[in-house]
Amino acid sequence: MEQPVSIEEKLKERVKELTCLYNVSSLIRKSNFSDTENLLRGIALNLKESIRYPDAAFVEIQTNKSSIVEGKQNQDAIFIVSAIKVFSEIFGSIKVGYSKVKFSQNAFLEEEEFLLNKIASEIGVFFERKQIKEKEILANRQIERIDRLSILGEITAGIAHELNTPLANILGFTELLKERYKTDEVGTKDLQKVINSAIYSREVVKKLMFFSCEMPQQMEVINCVPIIKEAIGLLNPNFIKKNIKSELFFNKENIQLKADKIQLTQVVFNLVINAIYFSPVNGKIKISVEENKENIQLSISDEGVGIPLNSAANIFNPFFTTKPIGEGSGLGLSVVHGIVKSHKGAIKHLPNLPKGTIFVINFPKK
Template sequence: MNKEFTVEDRLKERIKELSCLYSISRVLRKHQDDVEATLKEICEITKNAWRHPEAAIVQLKYTNFDIKTGAIPSKYIFQESRLSDHQENLGYIRVYYDSAYFDNTEFLEEEQQLLDQISIEISDFFERERIKEREELLRRKAEHNDRLAILGEITAGIAHELNTPLGNILGFAELIQANNKDDQTKNDLDKIIKASIYSREIVKKLMFFACEMPHQKQAQQIKPIIEQALSLLGPNLKKAGISCQFKIDEENLIIPIDIVQFTQIIFNLVINAIYVSTPQSYIEILVSHTKDTMLMEVKDQGPGIAKTFRKKVFHPFYSTKPLGEGSGLGLSVVHGIVKAHQGEIKIVDNIPNGSNFKISLPLHP
């Protein structure tokens, strides 16, 4: 199908190329949200810029996009230009002809140069889209942090205002209880005292969550701290009929932590594990370390946590427990303490069943 290519033909092709680049630039400038529609339009513009547009098939392949202007022939020739994010090749744009009717002489050098320029435009477009996504993510994070800061201020104020009346309710209820002889009144007072204690615990967690959590980190031997916390939790474990196994790979492992806050981590994670565990099951606490990091795992044999909920459980006031049985602050407090210690916490499946809370803390922050 090859024919002699005159100067006039080359001039026409040059005009098509310039029109192509202008049209692609215009499409990219007016782009809103539909990336796929934008890329399809670019492919159609590219197709019409080639020497034989009625026979050309354009394919644009990039990450999860694979756009074609038609069916690619079983036997073909093609021109190609790679798409790049300036670090690695992530795709390509190609123009195909059916090799039964065309040979490589049908492709012009100018067309290859045009295709290279189009690939630069598309690569730059994807880079701008990534920058927009990062900016949007940063904006959402900033808004989220602002909301949390406002929530913290409101929460601290509410907690402070509630603390005094709750203390009065509890004190007067205990005073009446001490002088009471009536069984029905005693039962009612027991309920008031339990509700007041429960409410005061929520207030304590609210204040802990709302504050900046100042910590006094000192190099501490980790094993005695965990053993002390488990000793205090002994009655809870016994009442639930659950055992706890603690293993550490280095008896004298030392790590810079705030003892009170680290104990709070143990308390919250073990109490949660007790809540989801069945009688006669067991909880594991495993501590290991590398040169720079301590890893602590708290494993239970409960029903586990679905992957869709694993991030939500660290949000303040999110709870899977029935109303009145959980404040939704325990794990958010744990998350805050871990972050304050420059560490990370995540949830993975425990094998064969249950959840595994994995906490990593730096040995040398």
């Protein structure tokens, strides 16, 4: 059991506490924010050694993401505890304890409680700095991405304008040639391939113009229900081709949304075509539109392979695609992202358990 504390012992304990504070400060100062678990373990070890009865004590540091224990933790224990706060919010706790069988609450010195509070405060400040650093890194990445997209937007706008005229000429003259040589079956098929390729290229140019914001918006308050229904209806042949079922749900028959009709259709087309492409034969795609107090939510889910973790951060980047070469321009989701942002909305993707992906778009009301 614990003994009364002499002056000599108090001085000895005080030295241990000051040494502990110095060591903890050094550990935090040298930390580069990358290995917080080892840092907390080092703090726990130093704190345990500074306690009056280190061999019998245990130290537990818990945060939202980890739990560190040094010493033998007893279920039936007495302890002192201090909250770890990050920006005034509870982030975790630090606890020092003994077996209740051998010790009483008097085993703890008043200075040890001050020490525990000080270390909890130091840990809280560390995690505040860590969060600030992470936000700075994220902000810098977003700034760099905006700069790159701005430059890319200017380039793609120029490319789109330059390609429009020659593509129109290719389509026009190929149609004339097809009419002139309509008796030549092989030649007609080859000319049709040229037309199909030109049409595909024209669609890519159109997406480039959407991406570079060269397509003027005609924003108006509309009932989005018939527009979305019509867009899905136009894709019926695509559903039939893979024998995919579609489920369409609206929580109201009149959902008012301030939007550009053409761009809203483009959003639905791109997301549903993607869902069809990645869906298995006999799969199911669900499209739902719900109006709530704050916004209008459009969600499209499929039963495909889902988005790989190593691709999740890049899927809205222009020219990024997981489709084989020749089967995708990598602009579809980038265009969707740009349109949603221009409508002051937000888009995210989630796993559709047990398999597949859900894209969720939130548009502000009017």
